[in-house]
Amino acid sequence: MIPAHTVQFGAKGCVTWTVDPVRNYRDYKTADADLAFAQWIHGINRGILLPPGLDEQWLISVMHTEEEALRYANVFEEFVDELTA
Amino acid sequence: MATHSTLRNDLAERAKNITRRELQRYAESTKGSQAATARARKVMPMGVPSSFQYYDPHPIVVRSAQAAWMEDVDGNRYVDYDMGFGALFAGHMNPHVRAAIEEQLGHGTLYVTPCESNTEVAELLVQRYGLPMWRFTNSGTEATMDAIRVARGVTGREKIVKVEGGYHGHHDEVMISMKPALDLAGPADAPVGVPATAGITAAVLGDTVVVPYNDADALERALAANDVAAFIVEPVMENIGICLPQPGYLEAVREITRRHGTMLIFDEVKTGITAGWDGATGVLGVQPDLVCLAKSIGGGLPIGAFGGTRECMDEITTGRVLHLGTYNGNPLVMAAARAVPAPCAREVRRDR
Ligand SMILES: Cc1ncc(COP(=O)(O)O)c(C=O)c1O
Numbered sequence: 001m002i003p004a005h006t007v008q009f010g011a012k013g014c015v016t017w018t019v020d021p022v023r024n025y026r027d028y029k030t031a032d033a034d035l036a037f038a039q040w041i042h043g044i045n046r047g048i049l050l051p052p053g054l055d056e057q058w059l060i061s062v063m064h065t066e067e068e069a070l071r072y073a074n075v076f077e078e079f080v081d082e083l084t085a
Numbered sequence: 086m087a088t089h090s091t092l093r094n095d096l097a098e099r100a101k102n103i104t105r106r107e108l109q110r111y112a113e114s115t116k117g118s119q120a121a122t123a124r125a126r127k128v129m130p131m132g133v134p135s136s137f138q139y140y141d142p143h144p145i146v147v148r149s150a151q152a153a154w155m156e157d158v159d160g161n162r163y164v165d166y167d168m169g170f171g172a173l174f175a176g177h178m179n180p181h182v183r184a185a186i187e188e189q190l191g192h193g194t195l196y197v198t199p200c201e202s203n204t205e206v207a208e209l210l211v212q213r214y215g216l217p218m219w220r221f222t223n224s225g226t227e228a229t230m231d232a233i234r235v236a237r238g239v240t241g242r243e244k245i246v247k248v249e250g251g252y253h254g255h256h257d258e259v260m261i262s263m264k265p266a267l268d269l270a271g272p273a274d275a276p277v278g279v280p281a282t283a284g285i286t287a288a289v290l291g292d293t294v295v296v297p298y299n300d301a302d303a304l305e306r307a308l309a310a311n312d313v314a315a316f317i318v319e320p321v322m323e324n325i326g327i328c329l330p331q332p333g334y335l336e337a338v339r340e341i342t343r344r345h346g347t348m349l350i351f352d353e354v355k356t357g358i359t360a361g362w363d364g365a366t367g368v369l370g371v372q373p374d375l376v377c378l379a380k381s382i383g384g385g386l387p388i389g390a391f392g393g394t395r396e397c398m399d400e401i402t403t404g405r406v407l408h409l410g411t412y413n414g415n416p417l418v419m420a421a422a423r424a425v426p427a428p429c430a431r432e433v434r435r436d437r
Contacts (some may be wrong), residue, residue, distance in 0.1 A: 001128070002092075002096065003096075007327040007328075007329065008327070008328065009359075009360055010172060010356070010360035010361055011174060011359040012327060012355070012359050012360075013327065014326040014327050014328045016327075022326060022328050023299045024108050024248075024328065025248075025249040025250025025262075025298050025325055026146070026267075026329075028328065029267060031089075031326070034097060034104070035097075035099050037100075037104060038100040038101075038103045038104045038107070041104055041108060042107050044109050044111065045107050045114065047161070047162060047164055047280050048163065048369070049155060049163035049164065050164045050166050050167060050171055051140075051167050052168070053341065054325075054326065055326070055384070056169075057323065057326060058166035059166065059167070059168040059171045059173070059290060060166070060181070061153060061173055061174050061176040061177075061361060062175060062176055062429055063152040063153050063177070064153040064164075065174025068153045068154075068388065071164050072164065072166055079103070079365070081101070082245065082290075083096060083099050083100065084096075084099075
């Protein structure tokens, strides 16, 4: 199992590198920074621009098309496939 | 669990290999950004205008942005999901915002005497956030700084309480326990305030009390002496990934702050429009005494705003609290802010 889950609130969301939901700062500190960095650098090299590391957080604007909004999901899937191959 | 840790080691090993390979690729494809950063370092600390803009191994240096895209100086194109740290819900150069800016450019950018768009934008905020009076600032930092001052004015108290890991901008009293090292931060249920930067005085450190998020009992203890002016909190924390309030937490926060005569300040700089038309305040149904906005309400131009109950904002009306700023409510930013709702409201309605 990959220690990760997603959180969404309105137009914003993120991947959090913990198994359990984060309830506060101490929980956040248990997230896996190395996995987060690997995913960020993998993404930016494939045209996915996010804040680096644990503060990863996406905003889908009203100008993102469906295809643009989903591109991140596709690249993320590639990353996970390689991570778990 | 042996199998679990073996798996973790496996993942760690693969992540390390991916990182090594991708760092190499990044170095090759962002040579222009690297050179631009080296040049910038000679005249700006870290080569960036805000330390948040620096990241390892070096940031990409951008030449152009449009809609959901950015292009760097090497010609790499990116789908932007950062969107100005969440300031660009309208997108880069939304056509509505662009048209409004272009139209305003024919009429000037700074009056330092009021314009009608100040009132029009304030009226929109009244409708949306359920608070009757508003003032404009140029950033989220100023909005939280001014809201805290208003809370101190109206309560006659000095202390404030903030959440561990919470970010509310870069003024002294909230640059405490932003992302503290755990060896300095004390017990989880009674954290110690840790300055996030040099230059914080002992007096300021003493006036800011830190509590864990999602812990109503800790807040109750922090407010028990009835000497706290304000509890400032993001209703949904959006600077440690996204951290949701547990059921009942915000309702308890509202009840506890009211009982102790402490102003509740919701920092909706990030959630203000991205959470929905009326912010997290509207979506989650808990009404604070003061709301701070910035980022996405300005369509990509520098803006902030804070709104409050009549009792709070009367502090400014009577002149007991001074709220100032050369660029506050300047007509260029107001033109952009007035144009943001049209393209965004459509989207928000579709979501519901
Ligand atoms: C929740 C929150 N409050 C305040 C601020 C400060 O806003 P600004 O950067 O406009 O000063 C930020 C900025 O990231 C923020 O996320």
